[in-house]
Amino acid sequence: MAGSSALNMSMFGNSALDNNIYVCEINRSKFQRSSGIFFGENPLKFTLPVIVLQTSLVGLLTTILQLLLIPHGVTNFSPRLLAGLIMGPSILGEIDLVRKYLFPPRTYYINDTIAFFGSMMYMFVIGIKIDLSSVLKSLRRGKRAWAIGTCSLIIPLTLSTTSAILLRLTLSSSEEKLYSTIVPTAVLISTTSFHVTSTHLADLKLLNSDVGRIGVSSSIVGGTLSAILVTILFSLRQSRLRHDNSFRMMMVSLIVLMIFIAYVLRPIMIWMIRQTPKGKPVKESYIVSVFFMLLGCAYIGESIGEHFMIGPILLGLAVPDGPPLASALVEKLETMVSSVFLPLYFLYSGSKFKVFLIDAPSFAVVQLVAFISLFGKVIGTMLPSIYCKMPVVDALCLGLILSARGITELLYFQACLHYLVIDGQLYGNIVIALLWMTGLTTPIVRYLYDPSKGYLSLTRRRNIQHASPGVELQLMACIYSEENSPSIINILEMSNSTQESPICFHVLHLIQLTGRATPLFIDHQLGDKTTSDSSVHSTQSQRIINAFRLYEEQNLGTVVVKIFTSISPYDTMHDEICMQAAEKRVSMLIVPFHRQWTSNGVSESALPIRALNRHLLRIAPCSVGILIERGALNRSSAITCMSxxxxxxxxxxxxxxxxxxxxxxxxxxxxxxxxxxxxxxxxxxxxxxxxxxxxxxxxxxxxxxxxxxxxxxxxxxxxxxxxxxxxxxxxxxxxxxxxxxxxxxxxxxxxxxxxxxxxxxxxxxxxxxxxxxxxxxxxxxxxxxxxxxxxKLGALHHVEYLDSSIINTKQEPFTVVEMPHGTKV
Missing domain, CATH: 3.40.50.620 (HUPs)
Structure with missing residues (x-):
């Protein structure tokens, strides 16, 4: 018989520091793998088959819960955490047969390692998606972001810690552990996380909305302050546990790690990008090298006494955003991490949740502190938002979005569990709080906030037929690739721009958001540049800009061309297009068809483009023209000769x-x-x-x-x-x-x-x-x-099923909102 020391008892329940669990099992050389049922062996008695079955079941359960809950406005965090809780010892784990064969103790240690590895990879991917330039811009010139981000952290932190201190006065001597941990709990539950906010906004398809943009920039400020606060608190806790003065050395080592990542590893990754030809994928050797950097940073972070997540997050922030490197890393890692490793992490989180440890007094105290924190977060967000003249409903939705919790807070409290700040009872109460705080706020936001209200509230839909004669005609064209440019220029040429009836032509280059978490809108009239000058997207945009600038120069006085680039997810791209069309008072929006005909045959674009076109037909605030090219319009260029x-x-x-x-x-x-x-x-x-x-x-x-x-x-x-x-x-x-x-x-x-x-x-x-x-x-x-x-007026308030030919002519009232006039030629 072999005895193996397990995790500290505080990970499982309320016990002394020096108590351990000892698990005795038969030590067999073939214990990991089974020879199969045909040799008379039960696969569930071996480690590998059980881990594979656990992974499959938790993944399946997560998918089922997502299908049931996401249509009601619940984001991905809640189904994943619920799946982990259902698979944990509090529900399925309570069944003796299930606990014996599906959750034997030996598998937890392996699963815990895989779960931490998966969460480390996940946070690295999230770090990759964060655009540091956006962070710096928010810190430099985002006065509203500073106000909302700071108040959304300080006000709930003040209210929750004050209430925690007052609640401690009501606790009895038998609740000593809760007495000592309720204040740190109030601090951590009031923090803000950029990753959590951006993830919820992406799940709700609100990244391109006004609330989404403000929420992202505000969470960058609040999340940065929260990360600094939590890092200092955990470092202090580590130092106290070891009864030494290692806090200064830990901070110095962390600063050295940050400098090493910023001035050694980041230049290496920039060199990799420069070595990659434009339009070509990154070499596999570069991807593997970055992966080794990730493992090295995680090891260094753990070695200096910090949380092992610190290194991967910092390295992820250092990866140059966008293609080719960041996009390649996200493409290779995201599916595997989100679908396989992350469910295992939530299974690990559920395994630490034991409902039978929770009693009524601790439950009431923790939930009350969580509610006060949520209330403070909403109030702390709404006050500066309303002061900045944001509508009340939008301010409320922003406060609810910033109040939603996620994996970052879960990692904070699991670190507290590891550092013996909290015990199993308090951890169970906190998991329940995180679950209802997220499950309550996001459906309310889904119900209250409509990102299309900015253009639904127009007094009329604009079109060419009812445009005033002799007034500048506003047209907009969407371009997915530079191959769309010649036909769009020919359409512009045919549209007959004159001195008496000039045309203001808005060109919107649409790029799918990859390798970053925040959408980007670039106004090329203001001299904005993309964040990655070496990327293929930057090159394509520049070619499109050059083509339309040349046409504008040849038609001075009759045509003004304004060029923009929008980098956003296809799911929410229609909101960006419609908002721009409404603000610029566009009479017609021209979009390319999702199929292209070439001399070599037919090449079909991605299906999301077709879905995007259907969204625009349904909700655009102006006339829509779908341009299908079959080779005729681009036979000769309108720039070089008369056609x-x-x-x-x-x-x-x-x-x-x-x-x-x-x-x-x-x-x-x-x-x-x-x-x-x-x-x-x-x-x-x-x-x-x-x-x-x-x-x-x-x-x-x-x-x-x-x-x-x-x-x-x-x-x-x-x-x-x-x-x-x-x-x-x-x-x-x-x-x-x-x-x-x-x-x-x-x-x-x-x-x-x-x-x-x-x-x-x-x-x-x-x-x-x-x-x-x-x-x-x-x-x-x-x-x-x-x-x-x-x-037509009223056409936006019904959902038109494009597979049907039935026309809905029902008219509904609109709110009168005047949009600002565009610049005249």
């Missing part, structure tokens, strides 16, 4: 068709553009038009015929169609006739016989029936298509 464009308009009826026709009429003013309008009419509608008064469609058609058809290069045709087959024949007959075809996405007569049976064959519902006919798989059309949707 002639043949534009067709397929007109049926409805606001979208009118918007497309009005845009085409603006193009028709240009000498190098020929416009042909093809109207599809049902026979019964032709008779009704003769007998009844003229409608909006007919008035616009008459305006085109009277103003443009007398010019030889423009033409108007009417095609009588009786059913969907004839519609298809007419549309297919136009293939090869035009460089660009403009069509409306929706039509007022979609319930008529003209579109019967087309729903089943609609490959791209976001393009409508006619647009889908031109770009579907069996189409031979080799030009480009601009599918136009006119956003």
């Amino acid at each position: 002639y464009y043949s534009v067709g308009v397929i007109f049926i009826e409805g606001p979208d068709d009118r918007e497309a026709l009005v845009y085409a009429m603006r193009m028709a003013e240009r000498l190098n553009v020929r416009v042909t309008v093809v109207r599809l009419v049902e026979p019964r509608r032709m008779k009704s038009r003769i007998l009844m008064n003229r409608d909006s469609d007919s008035n616009l058609i008459d305006k085109f015929k009277g103003g443009y058809t007398h010019i030889k290069r423009h033409d108007y045709k009417e095609e009588i169609v009786r059913d969907s087959v004839e519609v298809i024949n007419v549309v297919r007959s136009l293939e090869g006739c035009f460089d660009l075809i403009l069509v409306g996405r929706r039509h007022a007569s979609e319930s008529s016989s003209l579109f019967n049976g087309l729903t089943e064959w609609n490959e791209y519902p976001e393009l409508g029936y006619v647009g889908d006919m031109l770009v579907c798989s069996d189409s031979t059309f080799d030009g480009s298509v601009l599918v136009v949707q006119q956003q």
